[in-house]
Amino acid sequence: MITKLLLIIMSGLLILSGCQRNQHNPTEIVARVGDAYLTRDVVLHFLPKDIDAQQKKFFIRRIVEQWIDNQILAQKALQEGYTLSELDQWKLENLKVELLAAQFISSKTQQHFTVTDREIEEYYQNHQEEFRRDYDEVHLVHLFLEELDNTLVKEIRDSKSLIEVIQKNYLDQRVTPVLEPNGDLGYVIKDRLRPEFKRAIRGTKTGLIYGPIRTKDGYHYLQVLDRQPAGSIRTLDLVKDDIRLRLEAQKRHEYIKMLKESLRKDFTVETFYENIL
The missing domain is CATH 3.10.50.40 (Chitinase A; domain 3)
Known part of the structure; x- marks a missing residue:
């Protein structure tokens, strides 16, 4: 579990390895390599939730040390003339696009997607096999x-x-x-x-x-x-909350799909599949 968390953290730090170059209050700075800074907020953002005090210290040190290593290696690479390839630059730019898109979707789906008791009952009646023991x-x-x-x-x-x-x-x-x-x-x-x-x-x-x-x-x-016994159907009371979550997720998915389709009308979109298919 800890190894998996560290892999996620390190992937994020690779993305941020050259991003902390703005001016900050000295008390907010956790580490510095040359002109690059790592701030407390960034470290806390990547810190796993629900960990004890000892694990927190462990992860903080790993996050900071990995950031320092990345900065040293990246800055040395720049000194020796290394640059990102065109594909790497595209990946970096596309990551920014994905983050902005996710932020936009999140802001547009904050509202609660209402599911009525009738919708829950209809789903239950039409999907009995899903609730068979x-x-x-x-x-x-x-x-x-x-x-x-x-x-x-x-x-x-x-x-x-x-x-x-x-x-x-x-x-x-x-x-x-x-x-x-x-x-x-x-x-x-x-x-x-x-x-x-x-x-x-x-x-x-x-x-x-x-x-x-x-x-x-x-x-x-x-x-x-x-x-x-095996083969019996769970009652509606037992699965009602689960059905509600499914239907809320379904409505959210449908809303996002409609949002994407409507926004396409506001932009000029061209595809040239003949160049690749």
């Missing part, structure tokens, strides 16, 4: 406890709703060392559950609370709210 699924509520608490165990035993117990005791807000969070897991593929979980919930019953299930991590409780 490939595997057996169970709707699970999960609770993990590192140690058993007698009071909590009794409360679970007396309750008909595991999710109510979890929420009442704020257990869904607790960070646990296991993969499965505390709370409603939604529909999950049965065959991908832990072997201990599969054994515990085998059968056809729903509503029962299973547990405590002992694992190497601690103790688990499960409640099966529903079981659905």
Whole structure:
């Protein structure tokens, strides 16, 4: 993951390797090679999101050092008479064009593309196969406890709703060392559950609370709210948000297509495919 992020960052810095030559407040400058500057804003722009403090320091140093290396190599190349080829210059100019085009499209598609409930229902009815289950699924509520608490165990035993117990005791807000969070897991593929979980919930019953299930991590409780076999169709409530996103993306795509077609009328466009096909 880190290697992939670095490749993306370095590609961006190659583009900017000669761009920071304007005057800046000295406190904004992170590095300088000759007359070229690298500013804090540029470094922060290329910094990956959601990284911890140690990773942040690592990436900042890599970004700065790579920029310095690029500047040194590029400036030495200029001193020795190297220039960009005609194709390289075209690539650079085309990149500017693509960035401007993307910025323009983004500014024209800021509005929300409204999708009605009727449109969602029509899509659902006309695309049933997209929502057919490939595997057996169970709707699970999960609770993990590192140690058993007698009071909590009794409360679970007396309750008909595991999710109510979890929420009442704020257990869904607790960070646990296991993969499965505390709370409603939604529909999950049965065959991908832990072997201990599969054994515990085998059968056809729903509503029962299973547990405590002992694992190497601690103790688990499960409640099966529903079981659905492979081949069944997911209900509209389960896929409504997904359909809304699909239709919003579709409307956005159609809007961009119409925008491009309408703008072509404002410009002289010629093609000479006979010269290449």
